[in-house]
Every structure is written in structure tokens, then in C-alpha cells.
Amino acid sequence: MTSLKKNMATISLALPLLLAGNIASAGENLWLYAQGTDTRPDGSFEFKLKDTIRIDKDSGSYVFHDIRPEIEYGITDKLTVGAELMLFHHNYSGIEEGNDPVRETQEAHGGSFKKMQYGGFELAMKYNILSPYKDFMGLSVGLGYEDRDVYRLDGAEIDQRSYTVTLFMQKNFLDDKLNFVFMPKIEFERRKPAEKHPETRVLEEEIALEFAAAVAYRFRPNWNIGLEFRHQSDYLSVDEDGEFEEGIKPSSFDFGDFQLGDQFQRGNYFGPSIHYAQQRWWATASLLYQVSGGGSNSFHHGGKNWDEHEKYHVGFNFGYEF
Numbered sequence: 001m002t003s004l005k006k007n008m009a010t011i012s013l014a015l016p017l018l019l020a021g022n023i024a025s026a027g028e029n030l031w032l033y034a035q036g037t038d039t040r041p042d043g044s045f046e047f048k049l050k051d052t053i054r055i056d057k058d059s060g061s062y063v064f065h066d067i068r069p070e071i072e073y074g075i076t077d078k079l080t081v082g083a084e085l086m087l088f089h090h091n092y093s094g095i096e097e098g099n100d101p102v103r104e105t106q107e108a109h110g111g112s113f114k115k116m117q118y119g120g121f122e123l124a125m126k127y128n129i130l131s132p133y134k135d136f137m138g139l140s141v142g143l144g145y146e147d148r149d150v151y152r153l154d155g156a157e158i159d160q161r162s163y164t165v166t167l168f169m170q171k172n173f174l175d176d177k178l179n180f181v182f183m184p185k186i187e188f189e190r191r192k193p194a195e196k197h198p199e200t201r202v203l204e205e206e207i208a209l210e211f212a213a214a215v216a217y218r219f220r221p222n223w224n225i226g227l228e229f230r231h232q233s234d235y236l237s238v239d240e241d242g243e244f245e246e247g248i249k250p251s252s253f254d255f256g257d258f259q260l261g262d263q264f265q266r267g268n269y270f271g272p273s274i275h276y277a278q279q280r281w282w283a284t285a286s287l288l289y290q291v292s293g294g295g296s297n298s299f300h301h302g303g304k305n306w307d308e309h310e311k312y313h314v315g316f317n318f319g320y321e322f
Contacts, residue, residue: 060094
């Protein structure tokens with residue numbers, strides 16, 4: 001009996017350390033864009049704060065902070081819902097001619113643009129189907145709705161609605177120390193200028209495709225190191241007073257009329273991440289570099305895209321569970 005009491009006491013003292021060092025908190029981000037299949041436990045909350053800093057258009061000076069505070073809640077062990085705000089801070093000048101719309105907004109503000117703005121909000125849900133800890137692989141599906149008032153590229157005021165469908169796939173090895181994830185995502189966007197009485201009626205319809213593939217390894221308790229690849233592209237059509245751009249196959253996603261048009265732009269990124277976690281909080285830092293890019297109508301040179309994309313993406317993520 002004495003031996004049993006000693007063993008139980010040892011286990012009770014060691015359990016918090018084991019949980020903190022060896023079990024990933026549900027929903028924590030090991031990378032900048034890629035995410036695993038985990039959902040929040042039933043009745044639990046998590047606050048997240050993410051700052052994605054996009055740096056350098058290959059001319060002048062360009063820095064954009066995409067800041068997103070978010071709250072997540074576990075309705076059940078398999079279903080998580082979340083809501084996040086978008087706060088945008090642009091600071092750019094000296095962007096070369098032809099790199100629109102950034103160049104146009106820059107010149108309209110006297111050669112530079114620096115502003116902090118409320119960008120909009122996003123509502124999302126994530127449902128877990130298969131667990132990477134119990135099944136042959138993990139699988140979750142996500143749905144999202146986004147209402148945006150500011151254009152990410154240049155800070156212009158817009159009226160945009162977006163709907164997203166995301167798949168989360170995950171496979172673990174080495175007693176869950178080694179994680180592989182693959183995350184394809186499709187987004188349907190409708191965007192128009194925010195002016196109440198524009199001289200020209202412009203409607204942009206866009207189908208955006210994105211996928212992220214990543215790997216992370218827990219090299220010591222509490223610490224993960226990872227690598228991530230991200231592809232982002234869009235298939236854009238511009239309707240101006242009822243007329244589409246000449247020579248461009250438009251995109252459409254109305255019921256009964258789905259069509260993937262010509263690819264407008266694309267960008268590919270690759271880079272490392274480092275992640276640290278305690279029992280209730282975690283933090284991640286990432287750096288992605290644009291390795292290639294292009295597109296039919298986009299501004300690109302040197303094998304890279306410079307209107308929709310940047311040279312570097314630096315990310316800082318923080319999460320706290322309660």
C-alpha cells in the first residue's frame with residue numbers, strides 16, 4: 001500500500017509536466033498558414049492573436065501588418081466555432097510604376113500611404129471527422145464567411161464578401177512527435193468599390209485557391225521546429241458596366257453556372273517555423289520567402305509576383321486557453 005501511494009504521488013506530480021511537454025494543445029498553430037485537424041474540447045475557449053507581416057514589393061518600401069485577434073469555442077469535442085477581427089496597418093512608398101493597385105493608392109496620397117484600419121471580420125467553423133491519434137490519419141473540414149471593408153493590398157475601401165471551404169489533413173509518426181499536414185482551401189469572393197455612387201460600376205468575382213503543406217518535429221519537450229510550403233493563386237474576372245475584360249476567360253460561381261476562369265496571379269512560399277508551448281499558452285514564429293510567382297495579368301518579373309505577393313511573410317502567433 002505504501003508503494004502504491006508513493007507511485008500515485010509521483011504520477012500526480014509528473015502529470016502536469018508530461019501534459020505541458022508532450023501533448024499539443026488543441027488548435028495551436030505550429031506554422032504560419034498550415035493548420036492541423038485538432039478541434040477544441042467541449043466547452044473550452046481559446047484566445048488567439050496573429051500578426052502576419054508582409055514585407056517588400058521588390059521596389060520602394062512596403063510593410064503590411066495583418067493583425068487578427070480571434071476567439072474560439074468548442075461546442076463539442078468535434079465542433080469548434082470561431083470569430084476574428086481584421087486590423088490592417090499599411091506603410092509603403094516608392095513602389096514602381098505599373099505595380100497597381102498599390103502604386104495608384106500611393107500616388108493618390110502624395111507618394112506614400114501609412115494608415116491603421118479596421119479591415120473586417122470572419123466567422124468560421126471546423127468539424128473533426130477522423131483523429132490523427134486514433135485513426136489512420138486525421139481529417140477535418142472548415143467553413144468560413146468573411147466580410148471585408150478594406151483591400152489587403154493597398155488599404156483601399158471596398159465592399160467584399162467571401163465564402164471559404166477548407167480541408168485539414170494530418171498524419172503523425174514517432175509517437176506524435178512528427179506531424180505532417182496538408183491543407184487545401186478554396187475561396188469565393190465578390191468585391192466592389194465602397195463608393196456609394198461610383199461613376200463606373202465595377203464588380204470583381206474571384207475564385208482563390210490555396211494549399212499549405214507542412215511538417216513539424218518536437219525536438220524537445222515544449223519545442224517544435226517546422227517547415228512550411230504555401231501556394232496561393234486566384235482566378236479573377238472583372239465586370240465593368242456589364243462588360244468583362246477582353247480576351248480573359250471570366251470566373252463564375254453562381255448556382256448552375258460554375259466556371260474557373262483564367263489564372264490572374266500565383267505565388268509560392270517556403271520557410272521555417274519555431275513553436276513553444278506550455279499547458280495553457282503557446283507561441284509560434286515563422287518566416288516564409290517567395291520562391292516563385294507569376295500570372296497572366298499580374299505585375300511580375302524575375303520569376304516572382306509583386307502586386308498580390310511580397311518577398312517575405314513574417315508571422316507571430318500567440319494562443320491562450322481558458
